[in-house]
Ligand SMILES: Nc1ncnc2c1ncn2[C@@H]1O[C@H](COP(=O)(O)OP(=O)(O)OP(=O)(O)O)[C@@H](O)[C@H]1O
């Protein structure tokens with residue numbers, strides 16, 4: 001058995017004339033937090049979509065726990081143990097927060113009572129218990145991001161794919177989510193994290209990959225990647241000047 005819970009091998013995705021991911025191979029060890037960074041349009045979400053079954057790769061492999069799963073449906077990937085959040089959060093606006101999370105739990109548990117119990121425990125874990133009876137459509141952004149995380153956790157994943165769960169949050173809310181992600185990892189999960197909030201991704205990642213225009217241009221420890229001239233030229237330099 002491989003020491004990696006997830007491996008992608010040479011993944012290619014093409015939309016018409018655009019090659020959105022080009023020969024992308026990444027790996028995530030058990031209980032590791034892997035960061036995935038890169039400019040807008042680099043292909044990060046597309047890579048997640050191929051891992052979680054939303055997109056079928058043109059070529060290449062997705063290997064989860066030693067089995068090839070590329071081309072599985074989202075439902076199958078979820079049942080196998082791959083949970084994800086979406087960059088654009090789309091809650092069931094008319095369902096309560098608790099019900100939104102129960103929808104995730106019902107994928108694994110046929111009993112509504114059990115799903116409710118699981119959902120309640122997860123709301124406690126993400127700090128949303130006081131908001132459990134509020135409608136999904138009435139949450140503010142930080143709450144919405146936590147509910148999205150809760151919905152993914154409710155599917156009881158072994159591998160969690162987080163697509164910009166900190167986008168739009170203020171530094172205090174970001175720090176809260178960073179601590180939550182560390183607790184989730186410590187509970188035994190493996191995590192791949194797409195994030196533009198550099199402070200967060202630097203503090204969380206055991207290993208980093210950098211995508212640029214569909215291609216992996218760098219990988220390694222946070223220190224290695226942040227000192228890589230190719231990464232500074234294509235991404236970090238640009239971010240730095242945007243921040244000042
Ligand atoms: N379903 C689709 N049909 C056509 N083109 C798409 C589709 N999904 C993504 N693309 C294109 O593929 C490229 C990669 O998009 P992707 O969403 O993966 O980027 P990203 O790295 O997640 O960017 P961001 O940081 O802005 O979220 C972009 O040029 C995008 O416009």
Ligand SMILES: [Mg+2]
Nearest residue numbers: 044045046087
């Ligand atoms: Mg994206």
